[in-house]
Amino acid sequence: MEAIVATAIGILTACGIFLMLRARTFPVVLGLTLLSYAVNLFLFASGRLMLDAPPLIRAGARYTDPLPQALVLTAIVIGFGMTAYLLMVALRAMAETGDDHVDGREKS
Amino acid sequence: MNAHTAIFPILIPLIAALLQLASRDLGLSIQRGIGLSAALLGILSAVWLLQLADGGSILVYALGDWAAPVGIVLVVDRLAAGMALLTALLAGASLLYASGGFDKRGRHFHPLFQLQIMGIQGAFLTGDLFNLFVFFEVMLLASYTLLAHGGGLARSRASLSYVVLNLAGSALFLIALGLLYGTLGTLNLADVALRLQTAEHDIALARLAGALLIAVFALKAALLPLSFWLPHTYAAAGAPVAALFVIMTKVGIVAILRVQAIAFAPSPTMADLLTDWLTPLALMTVLFAALGALVATRLRYFAAWLVLASAGTLLITPAHAQADITAAALYYLVQSTFIGAAFFLLAELIAERRGEVADAIQSGPSFQSPWLAMGFFIAAITAAGLPPFSGFLGKLMLLASLRETAAGAAIWIVLLTAGFLIIVALSRTGSRLFWQHNPQTQALVTPATPWQSVLAVLLLIAAGPLLAIFARPVADYAARAATQLHAPGAYVNGVLGTSGHLIVREARP
Numbered sequence: 001m002e003a004i005v006a007t008a009i010g011i012l013t014a015c016g017i018f019l020m021l022r023a024r025t026f027p028v029v030l031g032l033t034l035l036s037y038a039v040n041l042f043l044f045a046s047g048r049l050m051l052d053a054p055p056l057i058r059a060g061a062r063y064t065d066p067l068p069q070a071l072v073l074t075a076i077v078i079g080f081g082m083t084a085y086l087l088m089v090a091l092r093a094m095a096e097t098g099d100d101h102v103d104g105r106e107k108s
Numbered sequence: 109m110n111a112h113t114a115i116f117p118i119l120i121p122l123i124a125a126l127l128q129l130a131s132r133d134l135g136l137s138i139q140r141g142i143g144l145s146a147a148l149l150g151i152l153s154a155v156w157l158l159q160l161a162d163g164g165s166i167l168v169y170a171l172g173d174w175a176a177p178v179g180i181v182l183v184v185d186r187l188a189a190g191m192a193l194l195t196a197l198l199a200g201a202s203l204l205y206a207s208g209g210f211d212k213r214g215r216h217f218h219p220l221f222q223l224q225i226m227g228i229q230g231a232f233l234t235g236d237l238f239n240l241f242v243f244f245e246v247m248l249l250a251s252y253t254l255l256a257h258g259g260g261l262a263r264s265r266a267s268l269s270y271v272v273l274n275l276a277g278s279a280l281f282l283i284a285l286g287l288l289y290g291t292l293g294t295l296n297l298a299d300v301a302l303r304l305q306t307a308e309h310d311i312a313l314a315r316l317a318g319a320l321l322i323a324v325f326a327l328k329a330a331l332l333p334l335s336f337w338l339p340h341t342y343a344a345a346g347a348p349v350a351a352l353f354v355i356m357t358k359v360g361i362v363a364i365l366r367v368q369a370i371a372f373a374p375s376p377t378m379a380d381l382l383t384d385w386l387t388p389l390a391l392m393t394v395l396f397a398a399l400g401a402l403v404a405t406r407l408r409y410f411a412a413w414l415v416l417a418s419a420g421t422l423l424i425t426p427a428h429a430q431a432d433i434t435a436a437a438l439y440y441l442v443q444s445t446f447i448g449a450a451f452f453l454l455a456e457l458i459a460e461r462r463g464e465v466a467d468a469i470q471s472g473p474s475f476q477s478p479w480l481a482m483g484f485f486i487a488a489i490t491a492a493g494l495p496p497f498s499g500f501l502g503k504l505m506l507l508a509s510l511r512e513t514a515a516g517a518a519i520w521i522v523l524l525t526a527g528f529l530i531i532v533a534l535s536r537t538g539s540r541l542f543w544q545h546n547p548q549t550q551a552l553v554t555p556a557t558p559w560q561s562v563l564a565v566l567l568l569i570a571a572g573p574l575l576a577i578f579a580r581p582v583a584d585y586a587a588r589a590a591t592q593l594h595a596p597g598a599y600v601n602g603v604l605g606t607s608g609h610l611i612v613r614e615a616r617p
Contacts, residue, residue, distance in 0.1 A: 020276065032275050039282045046290035068289065071238055075282055078245045085252060086271050093264040102268065
């Protein structure tokens with residue numbers, strides 16, 4: 001399972017960074033979204049991966065670390081809000097410059 | 109009551125922002141009234157906090173009443189209290205300036221401004237790294253919208269790159285926190301410090317996490333390879349917004365100082381994490397900024413380059429982790445913040461008087477404003493580090509404290525060269541703006557500058573002479589703050605309690 005999760009995080013990060021380096025705003029937004037997915041999974045895995053274990057501490061029972069889940073929840077909410085705002089900024093920049101290039105203009 | 113003082117600098121702007129949102133239909137004067145009273149209350153509470161912290165003990169405020177390291181705590185030492193007061197003073201002046209009419213140029217200026225103050229104060233006061241991330245995001249989200257306040261093409265462009273860059277920075281911050289939590293099992297700074305001193309963790313991963321954390325702070329502080337965003341972003345922002353943004357680079361610098369002094373320096377495996385690379389990069393930042401100031405074509409860009417130069421100068425210091433160097437850096441930080449902010453406000457006031465030439469550094473219409481010329485002169489002398497004002501004292505203290513270090517000679521050469529370049533740039537700028545008149549250009553009818561804006565600029569510029577006159581108490585406080593910062597045992601004990609604070613934690617797979 002560790003290998004699958006690690007591979008997934010790696011692929012998401014690679015795609016995210018590739019898209020972030022594009023010159024148009026929409027791929028950049030998608031890239032940042034992918035990167036935040038990767039980061040959320042990574043954060044989640046920092047509490048170690050456990051199957052069939054509740055996030056509750058009881059005597060003798062196996063449990064999964066609840067803190068990373070709380071951290072991920074916070075990170076998801078913040079990341080979602082930021083992405084929504086980024087979309088608004090990108091739309092506004094396109095409306096004002098008439099171009100969806102990240103610099104607001106093509107290099108001539 | 110004293111026990112709750114630590115939360116006041118965060119709560120006051122939050123409550124003010126909520127009140128302003130609730131009363132947004134009642135007119136601008138109500139909004140201004142709430143904002144300015146909140147700023148005043150913020151200053152008073154920060155002074156009170158400073159009094160408490162200067163007693164020498166570490167104030168720990170457990171949010172939700174869960175003790176550290178399980179719960180999130182605010183930790184107030186002399187450094188945090190001093191930064192809270194600096195933020196409150198700067199925010200008060202910027203808000204006063206904005207009340208002169210800037211707040212009319214867009215919607216929701218006042219609540220956003222208060223939320224930005226809340227984020228900055230939280231970032232200075234928190235003792236938990238994940239909480240630091242949350243306050244960074246509060247600060248950044250408010251700054252995204254404040255940057256776009258007033259509208260216009262330049263601001264739209266600057267907004268986009270600023271938002272994208274900081275979102276990537278936030279992702280990096282989360283990766284660093286995940287690594288740190290996965291390695292050490294805690295995100296409380298004091299607990300992190302304690303665990304880094306034992307060798308029961310993966311040293312390579314912990315170092316990687318630490319390096320990533322410093323990289324994120326360096327992005328906020330605008331260390332050279334990560335500083336290209338700063339000039340055009342700060343130049344695009346409206347004057348009072350840019351003035352408040354000056355403290356945001358300082359958030360990154362103080363975060364580096366604090367993490368280095370409390371967590372890294374006492375640890376046998378992390379102590380050398382910043383040596384060898386931070387100081388050279390900081391020196392390159394200073395030179396880069398000085399060259400930028402030399403080629404700046406507009407006064408607002410010029411001010412942004414000056415902010416970058418002072419950030420670079422400050423970033424020379426954390427790697428040394430010595431109390432006397434940090435003390436000098438803290439004094440320099442205070443005065444450079446006020447003067448950097450003053451320059452942005454001056455740039456707008458000068459631009460208003462020069463018609464279509466605005467703040468371009470070239471000859472323009474003649475305008476008669478002796479107080480503005482005098483203000484620019486004092487601010488320029490302070491920024492250039494010439495006697496008799498605080499810029500000179502700050503630079504002198506830094507140079508004197510850095511003389512004995514290994515790279516002392518290089519630091520002296522770079523700082524003095526950069527200082528010379530900035531003096532050249534400042535004198536060129538001043539003479540073009542005030543002395544060289546071009547009769548071809550026509551000044552618009554000079555608008556009456558509102559008294560709020562004039563007062564705010566004068567207060568900020570007065571910081572130059574005042575910090576020189578009261579240099580002794582300020583430098584003494586900085587020295588006490590630095591000594592406290594570099595004796596992290598008290599910080600760790602204060603947060604975690606003195607009795608065997610390592611909570612026994614079962615081995616993790």
